[in-house]
Amino acid sequence: MKPTVESIKAVCPIYVATERKRPLLVGSGTLLDFGKARFIVTAAHVHDYAMNPVAERYTMGPEHLLPLPKTFVKTSLPSSGKREDDRLDFAFARFDEPTADQIAKRHYFLPF
Numbered sequence: 001m002k003p004t005v006e007s008i009k010a011v012c013p014i015y016v017a018t019e020r021k022r023p024l025l026v027g028s029g030t031l032l033d034f035g036k037a038r039f040i041v042t043a044a045h046v047h048d049y050a051m052n053p054v055a056e057r058y059t060m061g062p063e064h065l066l067p068l069p070k071t072f073v074k075t076s077l078p079s080s081g082k083r084e085d086d087r088l089d090f091a092f093a094r095f096d097e098p099t100a101d102q103i104a105k106r107h108y109f110l111p112f
Contacts, residue, residue, distance in 0.1 A: 012030075013027075014026055039094050042092070061103060072092065
């Protein structure tokens with residue numbers, strides 16, 4: 001019996017562009033569907049790593065890389081100022097409809 005939901009398809013890679021404009025894998029995200037809104041959730045430390053000023057964040061679309069949203073909400077740094085001390089360590093962003101539709105051609109948004 002094959003499961004009706006293949007959750008592995010809800011995990012997508014997160015890349016940043018290097019100075020030479022080549023994709024560098026820096027982490028992964030989980031795709032979630034909240035009805036009319038679709039999101040990517042990742043670790044805040046992945047988002048922090050990807051905040052290099054020359055780096056754009058991308059994931060795989062149906063045939064090529066697609067840019068991730070520029071605005072992410074993430075957990076605040078703890079009083080130590082170190083992400084390693086962040087017990088929650090998550091970040092998320094909402095996709096616009098056209099981008100979400102493109103990503104959905106290759107990946108699966110888990111209903112939440």
